[in-house]
Each structure stands twice: as C-alpha cells, then as structure tokens.
Amino acid sequence: MSRPGKARPGGWARLAAWGAAGVFLWPLARLALLSLGGWGELLAQPGAFARAWAGSALVCLGCLAGQLLTGIPGAWGLAQYRFPGRRALLVCCALLVLVPAQAMLLPQYLLLQKLGLLNSLWALILPGAFSPLGTLLLWRGFSALPRELVETARDAGAGLFGLLGRVALPLCRRELAAFILISLADSYNQLEQPMAFIRDPELYPLSVWLSTGAYQNPALPAAQCLLSLLPLALAFWVLAGRGAVPGGQAHAILKRKKGE
Amino acid sequence: MKQQKRQALEGALCCLPAAAGVGALYLAPFALALARSLSRGMGGSFVGLENYRELLANRAFLLAAGNTLLFWALALPLSAALGLGLALVWQKGSGRPAACGFFPAMVPAACSVAALKALFPGLAFEGAGGVGALLALFLWKNTGCCALLLSAALRAVPAELTDTAADLGAGPWACFRRVRLPLLRPAFGGCLLVSLLGSFRVFREAFLLGGAHPDNALYGLQHFLYNNFANMNYPRLAAASVLLILITAGPGLGVLAALRRSLEGRKP
Numbered sequence: 218m219s220r221p222g223k224a225r226p227g228g229w230a231r232l233a234a235w236g237a238a239g240v241f242l243w244p245l246a247r248l249a250l251l252s253l254g255g256w257g258e259l260l261a262q263p264g265a266f267a268r269a270w271a272g273s274a275l276v277c278l279g280c281l282a283g284q285l286l287t288g289i290p291g292a293w294g295l296a297q298y299r300f301p302g303r304r305a306l307l308v309c310c311a312l313l314v315l316v317p318a319q320a321m322l323l324p325q326y327l328l329l330q331k332l333g334l335l336n337s338l339w340a341l342i343l344p345g346a347f348s349p350l351g352t353l354l355l356w357r358g359f360s361a362l363p364r365e366l367v368e369t370a371r372d373a374g375a376g377l378f379g380l381l382g383r384v385a386l387p388l389c390r391r392e393l394a395a396f397i398l399i400s401l402a403d404s405y406n407q408l409e410q411p412m413a414f415i416r417d418p419e420l421y422p423l424s425v426w427l428s429t430g431a432y433q434n435p436a437l438p439a440a441q442c443l444l445s446l447l448p449l450a451l452a453f454w455v456l457a458g459r460g461a462v463p464g465g466q467a468h469a470i471l472k473r474k475k476g477e
Numbered sequence: 478m479k480q481q482k483r484q485a486l487e488g489a490l491c492c493l494p495a496a497a498g499v500g501a502l503y504l505a506p507f508a509l510a511l512a513r514s515l516s517r518g519m520g521g522s523f524v525g526l527e528n529y530r531e532l533l534a535n536r537a538f539l540l541a542a543g544n545t546l547l548f549w550a551l552a553l554p555l556s557a558a559l560g561l562g563l564a565l566v567w568q569k570g571s572g573r574p575a576a577c578g579f580f581p582a583m584v585p586a587a588c589s590v591a592a593l594k595a596l597f598p599g600l601a602f603e604g605a606g607g608v609g610a611l612l613a614l615f616l617w618k619n620t621g622c623c624a625l626l627l628s629a630a631l632r633a634v635p636a637e638l639t640d641t642a643a644d645l646g647a648g649p650w651a652c653f654r655r656v657r658l659p660l661l662r663p664a665f666g667g668c669l670l671v672s673l674l675g676s677f678r679v680f681r682e683a684f685l686l687g688g689a690h691p692d693n694a695l696y697g698l699q700h701f702l703y704n705n706f707a708n709m710n711y712p713r714l715a716a717a718s719v720l721l722i723l724i725t726a727g728p729g730l731g732v733l734a735a736l737r738r739s740l741e742g743r744k745p
Contacts, residue, residue, distance in 0.1 A: 231570060234566050238567075238574035238575075241580070248592040288495065290491040290492070294492035298485065298491065300486075301485075309504075317677035318677070320721035323510055324510035446585070453580060
C-alpha cells in the first residue's frame with residue numbers, strides 16, 4: 218500500500234490499483250467469455266430483446282424527464298429562496314432517500330390501482346417521476362453557488378430560465394451528471410416495481426425480461442445480459458467523464474480550489 | 478416587505494412540482510397503505526393495530542427480519558473495511574481504477590446473477606454457501622461506492638496534519654490511526670448509509686437466485702413481500718410496508734433533529 222505523502226504513484230502502487238480494479242471487472246470478463254457462443258443467435262433474432270429494451274428505454278427517459286422537471290426547479294427553490302415549508306420539504310427529501318423501494322411497493326401499488334394505471338408503462342414512469350436523492354444533490358450544488366454571481370446575473374436581468382440555464386446548471390455539471398447517472402441506473406435496473414405493477418409479460422422491461430425464459434444455449438442469456446449492460450456502460454463512461462463519479466475529478470477540483 | 482413576499486412566492490412556485498411529487502408519489506401512497514394496514518377484509522373494517530400484532534408474531538416475517546439483520550452484521554463492516562483498503566490503494570493516481578470498482582453497482586440484477594453463474598457453475602443457492610454468495614455479490618457491487626466515499630474523505634485530510642504528526646515522530650501507522658482515521662468518521666457514516674441502501678438492492682439478486690421460496694437461511698424481506706403480494710394479503714403487506722418505512726425513516730428524523738439542535742447551538 219502506498220505511504221501517505223508520496224508525491225506520485227510508483228510502479229507497484231499502479232499495479233496494485235489496477236489489480237484491484239481488475240478483480241471487480243473480472244466477473245464481467247468471465248461473462249463475456251461465456252457469451253461468445255451466443256451473439257450470433259442474439260443478433261439474428263433480436264425481436265423480443267429489442268421490444269423489452271424499448272420499454273426500458275421509454276421508462277428511463279420518462280422517469281428522467283419527470284425527475285429533471287421536478288428536481289431542478291425544486292432544488293433551485295430550496296437553495297435560493299426562503300419560504301414557509303422549505304425546511305419540511307428538505308427533511309422529506311432526506312428521509313425519502315432512506316426508505317427502500319421495497320417499502321414503497323405496496324403503497325404505490327394501491328395508488329396506481331386507484332388511478333387505474335396498473336399493467337402499463339405509466340405504472341413504472343409515474344412513481345419514478347421524482348428523485349429525492351437527485352434533488353438533494355442539486356440542492357447542494359445550487360447552495361454552493363457564490364451569492365454575488367447569482368445577484369449579478371439577476372441584476373443583469375436574467376429570469377428564472379436564464380439563471381438556471383446560463384449560471385446554475387453549467388456550474389453544477391458534476392451534480393447534474395451524477396443526477397442523470399443515478400436516475401438512469403435506477404430506472405434501468407428496477408426489478409420489484411415491474412414485477413409487482415405489470416402483469417402482461419409483453420410489457421416487461423429488460424431487467425425483468427432477462428430473467429424469464431429458459432434457453433438451450435447458455436451463451437445466449439449471457440450475450441443478452443452483456444448487450445443490456447452496454448447502454449449503461451456507455452452512460453457511465455460519458456457521465457463519469459463529466460464528473461458524475463468522484464475520483465479523478467477530485468484532483469482537478471482540489472487544484473482549482475487551491476488556485477482560487 | 479412586498480419584495481420579500483414576492484421572493485417567497487417565487488421560491489414556493491419553484492418547489493411546487495417537487496412538493497407535488499413528494500405528496501402524490503410518497504405521502505399519498507403512505508396514507509393509503511396506513512389506512513389499509515389498520516383495516517381488514519373486503520369491507521375494510523377498522524381493526525386498529527391487529528394487523529401489526531399479527532405481523533410481529535408471523536414466523537416468516539421474523540425469519541426475514543432476522544436474516545436481514547444477520548446479513549447487515551456481516552456485510553456492513555466488511556464493506557467498510559474493504560472499502561478503506563481499496564481507498565488507500567486507489568487514492569493516488571487517476572480515478573480510473575476507482576471508477577472500475579464503482580461500475581459493478583450499475584450492473585442489472587440479471588447480469589450479476591449470470592456473472593455469478595458463469596464464475597461458479599455448480600453453485601447451489603442454499604445454506605451458508607448461499608449467504609456467502611450473496612455476501613460476495615453485495616461486496617462486489619458495494620465496496621466500490623464505499624471506496625469512493627472514503628477516498629474523497631482521505632483526500633480531504635489536510636497534508637499539514639499528517640506532516641506535523643510525522644515531524645513530531647509518529648510513524649506512518651500511527652499517522653494513519655491517530656490522525657486520518659478519526660477524521661474519516663463522517664465518511665464512515667456515509668458508507669453505512671450507502672451500504673444499507675445497497676443491501677436492499679442486492680436483495681434483487683437474492684430473489685432471482687433463490688426464487689420465491691428459497692432456503693431458510695436466505696429467506697429475506699423481498700421474498701416475504703413478494704409472496705404476500707402473490708397471495709393478495711394486502712393488509713399484512715401494508716402493515717409490513719408501513720413498519721419498514723417507519724423503521725428506515727424514523728432514525729433519519731432523529732438524526733436530523735439532533736443535527737439541527739447542534740447546528741443551532743453553534744450558530745452566532
């Protein structure tokens with residue numbers, strides 16, 4: 218293990234770092250190896266997979282849109298204004314982060330039943346239309362904006378959209394990237410909600426569809442799993458590069474802070 | 478005064494969609510579940526806390542709760558300790574190895590299960606082996622997150638502190654134990670939180686591996702919920718849901734209240 222105080226990672230430190238990373242990636246590599254025989258079959262007949270993936274994509278985009286529309290103004294209001302009930306809303310968001318999805322399963326089922334939305338993709342989009350964690354992330358980012366900056370922009374005549382679009386969001390790219398990554402991953406990977414809210418197997422999103430069905434060729438489900446992982450890996454790569462994952466970015470930010 | 482009122486109105490309007498989201502998607506369902514948990518039968522006659530009493534005496538529920546607590550007792554410390562080790566390994570250099578360690582958290586449950594089966598083709602998901610497999614899955618997905626949190630906290634320890642300690646004659650181990658580790662306490666709190674949330678997510682893999690009626694050692698809350706769902710035993714399910722919500726959100730409320738008191742005490 219590298220000693221604290223060493224300026225640059227030496228050869229051994231780098232070997233250890235990538236070795237540890239390799240341990241985490243190895244199960245996926247093993248899966249990739251297993252999948253080699255299945256790609257031909259998958260790409261020849263992608264019908265059911267494509268339909269399930271389309272459903273997943275619709276749900277992900279719907280949830281993301283809802284979360285951004287509720288979360289961005291919400292975080293801004295919580296950060297930049299003072300009004301009665303503000304603290305209650307903040308506390309609610311914080312507490313909701315702690316509640317697991319399984320606990321909300323029946324409560325949301327009852328609501329969806331009353332609204333008649335069960336057994337449709339809306340049953341997956343609507344409950345996911347607000348993200349307490351994402352809103353809190355953005356709230357922290359917006360709260361950290363320098364007051365003078367916001368005041369100057371306001372005095373220059375910027376309205377709400379101008380403030381958000383030109384000042385707040387561009388400065389909070391990391392928080393926004395993390396927001397989007399968390400949202401996409403949660404929506405794409407949800408399992409309990411589709412199993413509880415949707416009866417019709419045709420409507421199952423990819424996460425559920427992958428675990429149904431029996432196969433002759435064991436390489437086929439492996440290939441399907443890997444293919445389903447690709448969009449997430451892509452999103453991860455793009456958004457982590459924009460700072461969604463603290464890590465290499467922290468160096469740059471610390472340097473910037475020291476230089477200010 | 479008018480300016481202030483207009484500001485307050487603007488802020489409230491900004492938060493209206495979010496508040497509507499909280500109310501409609503969380504508070505309203507909670508109220509529905511609460512009402513359902515206090516009644517029974519098709520007519521919905523009020524039975525008070527009868528459903529809760531029954532729930533707490535239900536053997537399946539107790540088994541699930543016990544298994545969950547046991548899993549947490551094993552998984553949470555392991556994840557934090559391994560996370561700390563990984564944070565030390567990953568703290569220097571580019572963030573790319575750490576990002577690789579974080580990626581498993583994004584993998585869908587079906588993929589994790591497929592990967593597990595690819596690694597251990599003969600694995601029978603029962604008994605201690607099953608718990609071990611679940612633990613391994615949890616650590617695979619969660620340790621990277623802990624490592625990221627701890628790594629950020631380690632980086633935030635000012636170098637002057639460790640330098641001063643070293644100048645005063647402390648060796649690297651003492652520097653670590655006496656200077657850096659205590660400063661990591663909030664980060665360990667964050668690890669605990671992230672790991673708790675992650676454990677609820679790894680229950681998905683447990684469900685996929687064990688089916689609806691797994692071995693006793695692996696019967697968890699998700700199996701309890703799913704089976705009662707399938708049996709349409711909504712009052713019991715509602716009571717379990719309300720209880721789970723109160724148990725997870727309740728301590729949070731206590732922590733926030735304590736924090737607020739300490740913060741307000743320190744404010745000028």
